[in-house]
Amino acid sequence: MAGPSAADVRSVFSLPSTPGPSQPKAPAAPERARKPEGMSRELYSLIGQSAPTLVAQLAKPRLKQKPNLGGGGRVKWEWRSFQNQARSDGLRLSHWVKAGTPSDGEYPFAKYNVQNPTYTYTQDEYTKFLTDKEWTKEETDYLFDLVRQYDQRFYVVADRYEYPGGPPRSMEDLKDRYFSVCRKLVRDRPWPGDEATKSQILSSFSFDKEREVMRKKYLESLESRTQEEIAEEEALFTELKRLEQNERRFKKERDELLRTVLGIESGLPDVQADEEVVSGAPQLESISTTTTKKTKKKGVTEPDTPMSAGPSASNATVSLAPPVPKKQSAKSAAYDALHCIHRTEVPQLTTATATKAAHQPVYLRSYKLPAPKSANAHKIAQVLGELGVSSTRLVMPTKDNCQKLEALLEAATALVETKKQVDKIDQEIRLAQERLGQGSAEGDADGEAEDDTMDVDEPAEEGGRSQSVVSARSVRSSRGRKQS
Known part of the structure; x- marks a missing residue:
């Protein structure tokens, strides 16, 4: 039978057990960090040990400490009677006040009892300044007493006004009489202050009875309207707003048209805006309206827009030649001459049947100006720029101006073409002179032309240029010497 072990002996004597060599010491379990307050368990498991950096941001907010407003003890209140200095009847009331407050102090709310200034007059002043055929002195005194009693609250004054034997008075009558008396008293009495204060007081007593009525x-009348009248008024108001919007739109379009006609938007430096002409738009509008009415009355049709004939009319250049006059009466011709109306004959189509493809819509005459060739466009623009003429846009694209611009473009094109031909001929002459100069240099180098020099004709001066022409005889003689 085995004896007791060391562990049994230690347990009998109540000794601490120590691990033996055969019993290895168990590793201590790692201490698990505690989850901080204010953070969810899932979030803490994700961020791990970096949680302390977020504790301050995720911690629950604490309530602010209540301020200590008192001295630490309770405030004692007393029920005490007081007298309002603003009252003249000596009435005493009671209220709660803090203990220790002096009882003979002034009532703090007495300063807010502001009274309006009251005016009184004497018999002499009434006789001189305040006499009115519709008011007696007794009734005026009665009115001033009521106004003073009810502190100028005229709704209450009009309700309490019952002068015995007097005519019925409206609130406007009472206010007009009271304010007129006050104005006369301020104006006629000697004033100790400055004029600015006096005028301010007079303006405060101004009252227009007719306007108030x-x-x-x-x-x-507004309160007594019916639903039909309200609906009609709203419809009229809506129509008025629409008319105002249309008027503003028409005015804007009219101003833009005038600026275009006057050339303000053309970009030319010499054109300046004239606001007086732009402001005279209603006159222009009335003139155009009158002209339209006269045209409709006399049955005169608008001038036809020139159209080119043929299917390929869109690619062709419209000629700005003088229009073909139509057969019309002398009266119509005089009307056209007076209103600067030019009528052109619509060209007939060469084909027998007219198609939709042959129709050309309305266009502007300035859009059909001939455009120069792309190779000469830069040079033509340079020529026109030297003359101070803008070919990109006309300020007033009338028929005559378009014809003049077309003629100017044709003249500039012809000038550029002529300049090219002149430069070409000058280049050919220069090359010929260089070739002739090289040939004469070679002949002198051979030394065979010492006795018999070449006969050269004198150059003829044409247009400021000198040309050297070698005669055929000298050429033949030089060739004969070379062959020998």
């Missing part, structure tokens, strides 16, 4: 009648 009209205002109240207008309000009564």
Whole structure:
């Protein structure tokens, strides 16, 4: 039978057990960090040990500490009676005040009792300045007493106004009488202050009775409207707004048209805006309206737009030649001459049947100006620029101006073509002179032309240029010497 082990002996004597050599020491379990407050378990498992850096941001906010407003103890209040210095009847009331407040102090709300200035007059002043045939002195005194009693609240004054034996008075009558008396007193009494204060007080007592009566009648008419009248008024208001918008749009379009006609938007440096002419748009509009009415009345048709004939008319250049006059009466011709109307004959189609493809829509005459060739466009623009003429846009593209611009473009094109031909001929003459100069240099190098020099005719001067022409005789003699 085996004896007791060391572990049994230690347990009998209550000794601490120590691991023996045969019993290895178990590794200590790692301490697990505690999840900080204010963070969810899933988030903490994701971020791991980096949680302390986010604790300050994710921690629950704490409530602010309540401020200490008191001295630490309770405030004692007392029920105390007081007297308002703004009252003249000596009435005493009571209220709660803090203990320790002096009882003989001034009531703090008495300063807000601001009274309006009251005016009084004497018998002499009434006789000189305030006499009115519709008001007696007794009734005026009664009115001033009520106004002073009810602190100028005229709605209350008009409700309490009952002068015995007097005519019925409206609130406007009472206000007009009271303010007129106050103005006369301020104006006629000697004023100790400055004039600015006096004028300000006079303006505060101004009252227009007729305007006030009209205002109240207008309000009564508004309140007494029916639903049909309200709907009609709203429709009229909407129509008025629409007309105002159309007027603004027409005015804008008219100004743009005038700026285009006057050449303000052309970009030319010599054209300046004239606001007086632009502001005279209504006159221009009335003139154009009158002209339109006269045209419709007399039955005169608008001038036809020139169209080119043939299917290929869109690619052809429209000629700006003088229009073919139509057969018309002398009266119509005089009307056209007076209003600068030019009528052109619509060219007939060469084909027997007219098709939609042969039709050409309305276009501007300035859009059909002949464009120069792309090779000469830069040179033509340079020539026109030296003359100070802009070929890109006409300020006033009328028929005469388009014809003049077309003639100018044709003249500039002819000038550029002539310049090219002249440069070409000059280059050929220069090359010929160089070749002749090289041939004469070779003949002198051989030394065979010492006795018999070449006969050279004198150059003829044509257009400022000198040309050297070698005679055929000298050429033949030089060839004979070379062959010998």
